Amino acid sequence: MDDRHEQSGAILRTKRIGLHTQREPIVVMRSDCPVCRSEGLAPRSQVLLKADGREVAAILFQGADELLAPNEIGLSEAAWELLGGIEHERVRISHLPPVESMGSVRGRIFGGSLGQTDLARIVEDVVAGRYSDVQLSAFITAGTAVPFDDEETFALTAAMAGAGDRLDWEFDVIDKHSVGGLPGNRTTPIVVAIAAAAGLRIPKTSSRAITSPAGTADAMETVTKVDLDLDTIRKVVEAEGGCLAWGGALRLSPADDIFIGVERQLDIDPEGQLIASVLSKKIAAGAKRLVLDIPVGPTAKVRSQAAGHDLAKRMTGIAARFGVAAHCLLSDGRQPVGRSVGPALEMMDVLAVLRGESDAPADLRDRALTLAAAVLELGGAVGRGRGNERARQLLDDGSALRRFESICRAQGGFREPKVARLHRIVTASGSGTVQAVDNRKIARLAKFAGAPDSPSAGLRLHARLGDSVNRGDPLFTLHAETAAELNYALDYAASAGDAITLSK
Template sequence: MRTAPETCHRAVSPGRSRRPRDGRPMMRGTLFLVVGPSGVGKDTLIDAARRHLADDPDFLFPRRVITRPADAGGEDHIAMDEAAFRAAEAEGAFLASWHAHGLCYGIGRDVLDALAEGRNVVVNASRHSIRTFEERAGPAVVLSVTAPPAVVRARLEARGREDAADVAARLARQVPLDGAETIIEIANDGDLALGVERFVEALLGAAVLPLRLARAGLEIQGESVAIVHRDARPVAGQRLHDASLVEIAGPGGEAVRARLALASEARIVARDAIALGRAAFDRLGLEEGAKVVVRRSPSPTSRDVLRKKVSGEALSAAEIERVMRDLVEGRYSQAEIAGFLVAASTNLNVDEVIALTRVRAEFFQRFAWDGRLVVDKHSMGGVPGSRITMILVPIVAAHGLTIPKTSSRAITSAAGTADVMECLARVDLSPVELRRVVEETNGAIAWSGRISHSALDDVMNAINRPLGIRSALLDVSSILSKKLAVGSTHVIVDIPVGPHAKTKTREAGDALATLFETVGRGVGLTVRAVVTDGRHPIGAGVGPALELADVVAVLSNAPDAPEALREKALHFAGIVLEWDPSVAYGTGRARAEALLRSGAALERFHAIAAAQGPTDCAHPGLFSRTMPAHRTGTVVEIDGYALAGLARATGAPGDKGAGARLFVAAGERVEEGAPLLEILSSSRRGVDDVGALRTREVFTIG
């Protein structure tokens, strides 16, 4: 690719971390081949650059071996007679050699060692030698020095080496830059200072200029940050600016992308360092002090595809994969990501959702379970106290099926399944630990953050949550991709429907169920989606320790265990057990109830907790307050959203003992002043903070 006759930084690919042709991953330096016809002044530019960068260990200007006497003048070279040169050439002493104007020229093979060490090598080369250099040393940046013919003629005539005919012949000689991948033209048209400035700028712009990796003392939510001093060499050389999107690469090919911030003071970041925020530092996976390079992040190749979706067009599976990979690699601005997600949230067809699900699964660590039938369960949520997963998992595991359940923590609710299980056992399992627990007990109830989480989730959630983007299309893709990644073969989905649940109407619930099952088939999963009544809370407790108490009561067959929670758990467990060919259709629920009543489920629950690792068991808070009915009548409705808000106000889920305990259910008659619920907290303040909340915000009494 030839550029305009000015220094051009459009193609700086050799400055990128790459694998050399011998397959070794390393931070290879950039090989610069300086070429140009006699009279353009390339020797002068090289000498000036050598002086300018004399104290810079990252640059090497090797001397050429020339069959010219040492005292012949011109460039500083290693003199060698022609016989010795031919012998050295035959022995392979040169990386590249060529012959021109009655002389022999060579560059020693030690250049390869310098490149392997990450040094940038500037070679005074011949246009005929470009292909040889690239074949033996890998891609190079060709700095093609040019000057107007009149200027070249004047320079040739001034040095007095050639007669008029020779000068004319040199001016007429045209040599193509054969084999060059990247060419930067340097115009050296008369103003020497300007020519040198252009030449040095080209070197700095395409060179590998390592910086020391450091941790930044700041973090911006949803944005990876890299801080570099304004006087750092890569800043000037690559014309990096505040808020530029840059790529930081390590010696083994590791790379992250981040938004650049420039600092003016060395106390913030040293001139030879780059400080990364926690998220970017952790993703890069290198130690502080490691050498890395920073460069402008190339424009995403999938930008046209992204714009295609924003305009409402359908994408192929390959196009979706291209966009997702560029999203993860940080090649898009937040505005572009937001535009894509807004469009995708309402404008994906089923084939696109299937393709997106497959692609998202590839960003997780994948599990395989030796051909076993592996079951899983998911709830769309929105119903307080619906902790059926923690009852279903031990029932299914006690039966003998494999169920590696990963669950989330609370985002807007008073407790997630992981928060509740953490009251009893560790949930932050690594993938290795998850496999061990499942192999020992058939089941697990673990936090998804260390297992079913990916960089793509981080990118998409950073935009979705602040904008409040809610999309069944994106939700189904996200949920089923996690099930694929964890190795599930069969998945049951609970879709509660109600005015305060996430899914509001039966019609919407049925449509969502169809989408789940269709996409499941498309990615090779057996999915059963069940629309359930989400109008009322299911358990008595709302909050981690209180919900754990309900779970243990059901598993222990306690007479005061919440009946609605028990019945729903048995219903779902029965469906799951009938996926086992040994369980006849219609007998799954009976099998589930037998495992519950016999104590096998409770025993398996404790075995799972023990395998995951016990924690200090959390108990309901010591401070409490009873909330009375504001009137006599029948409880018509319990607002689950308001109830969850009340429980969060007491400190849940951060305070494991905080939350609310219901004393009544919908349909029951109450007297004015009778207790409706109790709020609990581990601190007096947690109770006092919600003292002003009225029960009529939660209960409708008619």
């Protein structure tokens, strides 16, 4: 912050009030607080807190006078942690100085473009906590209505990759990623297990769910620890060849995790942000080779083959400018992958494939083998055209399962995923052949049931494209931890139209 604000503001004592706001720092002051009057602070003012060398930008709210003593300021959990978590600490509060990079955001909203310097300053301010969620929403929206071009996307990727820590390896590493938008597409644990069993090094860091009912980190957390620090990741990868960690526990492209939190609330994932999100994390993680899965379908994130090819071209072109060899695969995104949607349920599907169970979902197995084959070939573990055979061998002989279990043990131990407390079957109201499956409605059903916040929540599919269904046959089973969430999902299923469409 500007030096002229160093000693400005009034002094109050901190009080932890147990307010959970996801990641946005919130502070509460009395409505009759003389500091508010003297400093001209009103509800939703942006304020700057300083305590013991720490700075936090926060949003101010005012509460009932009896909530706080006259000399106290209430801190949300996010603000409390950022300030160091000390009760009754002296904190200086003042107006937040203007965030100059917001001028660039406003310019982009009104038709301008953002250069490297603009985006570097925006990302710097975002990581420093100077952007409120409202300002973050403005930036994300500015790149959605009129998408970022290649130069803006390259500059944003560079700024995001350079804003946090970097992993450097003494050996070549490879990575795999899906652009998302397809429920149940939990191929990553299988691919990592196969690649590591083949002798490749694949330090996989994954995000939690953005707009979906589960991300790889959410699913993996149902069986092992995923919030690993950099030293632990190094040890796991050096010992086992791979890891499956949550990237948010690290400072690899920290701006990405902030953007993801707001994108999740807006339920959008603009293409420029998507590319920068994926590539910045992979660049920061030290990957030099990358296999990308791009599901394509009418209700997937990417709607057409043409759009998929355009995204693949942009991804590979921008990755190459950072010295990363990217290989993109367009896959079938017309319906969910596997039989389940939700963290624990998806992990059950993964384990069924790794364990070679007779009822393991064949489509999840086949998709994972296709991606693993590409990883093995791009990583140099096998020659061109031999990847599928080698991947299948490592899966069928149990090598992939043993490596997956070893990775979990190295990360903190393995446990079986838990089953939800409540279940309810939703049946077909008529007869016919399954003509379409709406990925977005299926995802919403799983989220309304509680996923991913309740890891065992979600749904299990019983009908897929081409299946013949009679009236009263089960279409899917909802899983929830509370009756309220189960009823919420059932209400949506009854009012939102068919998530699974049958031919007449």
